[in-house]
Amino acid sequence: MSILTKTEAGPPGPGDPAPSGPFLSVRDLYVQFATEDGVVKAVDGLSFDLERGRTLGIVGESGSGKSVTNLAVLGLHNPRNTTIRGEIVLDGQELTGASERTLERLRGRKMAMIFQDSLTALSPYYTVGRQIAEPYMKHMGASRKAARERAIEMLARVGIPQPRLRVDDFPHQFSGGMRQRAMIAMALVCDPALVIADEPTTALDVTVQAQILDLLKDLQRETGTAIVIITHDLGVVANTADDVMVMYAGRCVERGTVREILKSPEHPYSWGLLASIPRLSAPVDLPLSPIPGAPPSLLNPPSGCPFHPRCAFAEEVGGGRCATVRPGIPEDERRGFACHLGRERKREIFTGQIQPRLGGGAR
Numbered sequence: 001m002s003i004l005t006k007t008e009a010g011p012p013g014p015g016d017p018a019p020s021g022p023f024l025s026v027r028d029l030y031v032q033f034a035t036e037d038g039v040v041k042a043v044d045g046l047s048f049d050l051e052r053g054r055t056l057g058i059v060g061e062s063g064s065g066k067s068v069t070n071l072a073v074l075g076l077h078n079p080r081n082t083t084i085r086g087e088i089v090l091d092g093q094e095l096t097g098a099s100e101r102t103l104e105r106l107r108g109r110k111m112a113m114i115f116q117d118s119l120t121a122l123s124p125y126y127t128v129g130r131q132i133a134e135p136y137m138k139h140m141g142a143s144r145k146a147a148r149e150r151a152i153e154m155l156a157r158v159g160i161p162q163p164r165l166r167v168d169d170f171p172h173q174f175s176g177g178m179r180q181r182a183m184i185a186m187a188l189v190c191d192p193a194l195v196i197a198d199e200p201t202t203a204l205d206v207t208v209q210a211q212i213l214d215l216l217k218d219l220q221r222e223t224g225t226a227i228v229i230i231t232h233d234l235g236v237v238a239n240t241a242d243d244v245m246v247m248y249a250g251r252c253v254e255r256g257t258v259r260e261i262l263k264s265p266e267h268p269y270s271w272g273l274l275a276s277i278p279r280l281s282a283p284v285d286l287p288l289s290p291i292p293g294a295p296p297s298l299l300n301p302p303s304g305c306p307f308h309p310r311c312a313f314a315e316e317v318g319g320g321r322c323a324t325v326r327p328g329i330p331e332d333e334r335r336g337f338a339c340h341l342g343r344e345r346k347r348e349i350f351t352g353q354i355q356p357r358l359g360g361g362a363r
């Protein structure tokens with residue numbers, strides 16, 4: 001199914017200047033919230049890149065800073081209680097410190113977010129069609145009539161039957177799956193070059209999930225969109241992402257291609273995430289193994305490696321380093337993991353204890 005026409009937001013053509021650096025580059029990002037209980041260190045020194053035409057999957061348990069990171073890219077945090085440090089560069093333009101006017105212009109037209117909860121993203125007071133048409137008029141300078149036609153076209157493209165009739169419905173007249181599609185139509189109406197999808201499939205049944213992920217892939221094929229998919233579901237990552245960043249306590253603990261992360265993960269937290277996916281092919285005598293304990297409070301994150309209170313291997317690293325020394329990943333390394341465990345020992349644990357649990361079910 002085709003969902004978008006190509007516009008200037010597409011991949012660079014032969015006459016376009018060669019872009020310098022990655023399309024989206026985030027360097028040493030910190031996002032902190034001042035709250036009554038203290039400062040929440042939601043993102044704590046995060047770096048990553050994303051190229052056009054590629055999909056980055058960001059995975060991690062709830063509260064690991066996935067949404068906060070991406071809201072920072074879009075400039076959607078409330079400046080009154082949020083401190084943001086670091087660099088966010090989109091297509092050569094620095095976004096941290098950009099004016100609200102600049103960000104407002106970029107949102108919708110150049111970058112867009114598909115939110116987790118379609119009900120809160122759509123206003124109950126306006127028709128679905130109007131909410132899709134509005135950003136098209138605002139950002140693309142389209143007339144009301146042209147924008148309405150575009151809304152109908154977008155509804156058709158996201159698979160809403162009889163779009164010409166449904167365009168004047170209010171959100172409550174749509175089913176949950178249809179609302180999610182309408183919201184996607186709204187996010188994509190201006191052909192944004194960067195689409196961030198925050199747990200886009202959580203509330204949907206598997207068929208609609210698959211259709212929505214297919215829609216995003218079609219969009220990418222047609223216009224070279226760069227996509228970020230935020231999810232706690234490694235199954236979604238396996239089917240959609242090219243690259244993966246695993247987040248824990250506001251940091252990147254491991255990154256690599258989807259194959260590297262699923263087939264040869266190097267970080268104990270990634271092992272835990274992988275081992276906790278239900279798999280048909282796993283040996284029946286091995287129980288599912290959720291990661292013991294809970295993610296830490298970001299008001300007062302653990303010292304050293306933030307995963308150390310939950311890590312079964314922390315004791316193996318000499319000198320108590322896991323609790324005192326923060327492991328890092330060199331900023332510009334494409335493949336990396338933040339862990340003090342020695343290479344040999346890691347291989348041994350992975351092949352002896354972790355791999356048998358994975359049962360060959362991952363891609």
Ligand SMILES: Nc1ncnc2c1ncn2[C@@H]1O[C@H](COP(=O)(O)OP(=O)(O)O)[C@@H](O)[C@H]1O
Pocket residue numbers: 033035040042060061062063064065066067068069298
């Ligand atoms: N506006 C805010 N004020 C204070 N704390 C926040 C705010 N937004 C998010 N947080 C906290 O930041 C942390 C990361 O949240 P989030 O990025 O939403 O996690 P997730 O990985 O589940 O998307 C959580 O501890 C969350 O409670």
Ligand code: SF4
Pocket residue numbers: 267268269305306307308309311312313314317322327338339340341
């Ligand atoms: S650095 Fe230590 S605590 Fe952290 S994941 Fe590696 S072994 Fe576990």
Ligand SMILES: [Mg+2]
Pocket residue numbers: 066067068198
């Ligand atoms: Mg989230």
